Amino acid sequence: MAKVKSVKFDGELIHVFNSAIYVFESGQDLTLQLDMIVSEIVVKKVQQVENVIAEIELEDSRMIDSIMHVKIIPGVLPQLSLFVELDDRQDYDFLDFVNENDAWFPNIEEGITIDAIRKVEMPEEEIRIKLKLPIDQVEWLKAQKKTRLNEILKEMIYEYWKKHNSK
Structure with a gap:
């Protein structure tokens, strides 16, 4: 063939x-x-x-x-x-x-x-999340750039995922 x-x-x-x-x-x-x-x-x-x-x-x-x-x-x-x-x-x-x-x-x-x-090749998709947070966290989130927030959330989710799925 x-x-x-x-x-x-x-x-x-x-x-x-x-x-x-x-x-x-x-x-x-x-x-x-x-x-x-x-x-x-x-x-x-x-x-x-x-x-x-x-x-x-x-x-x-x-x-x-x-x-x-x-x-x-x-x-x-x-x-x-x-x-x-x-x-x-x-x-x-x-x-x-x-x-x-x-x-x-x-x-x-x-x-x-x-x-x-x-x-x-990892595909990426956009997701919208509605959260209820303390005002100081909301202000901090609003002050961040979208690319930086994406990086922070990806890192946090992967760390959480590794910790809870490695058992």
């Missing part, structure tokens, strides 16, 4: 944790397909995108450049499927061909956890 070395979307290199590239055969139709485990950040970037210009470098130095459709695969791990219809099977004879009736199908999730992905 061909191995993917790197992937770029619209010129931007993305981190791929595992992938499978193959040609899917369904009746007379041929589809180049790239299934990938990526970070939640990458999934969020392409959520509203239908197509990307994909630059796929294989480990044997072959390059595949194509405008490909993007499909987000739901599940525990952040997963994308890029695909494009093909005209000529001979142009891709170096890839595995998977038939719709085959029992074999690439399993790219094996051995990967969401924790391992988040160690490489």
Whole structure:
């Protein structure tokens, strides 16, 4: 099976944790397909995108450049499927061909956890918290810059989390 070395979307290199590239055969139709485990950040970037210009470098130095459709695969791990219809099977004879009736199908999730992905790219989300605090603490909080408050809260929560989840 061909191995993917790197992937770029619209010129931007993305981190791929595992992938499978193959040609899917369904009746007379041929589809180049790239299934990938990526970070939640990458999934969020392409959520509203239908197509990307994909630059796929294989480990044997072959390059595949194509405008490909993007499909987000739901599940525990952040997963994308890029695909494009093909005209000529001979142009891709170096890839595995998977038939719709085959029992074999690439399993790219094996051995990967969401924790391992988040160690490489941790997504951040905004949250609003309503608190009832003494006025002096409220005044102090209002005097702080947002970036500093983010740092303080992250640090405090991680310390609390480590202390109470290490048992």
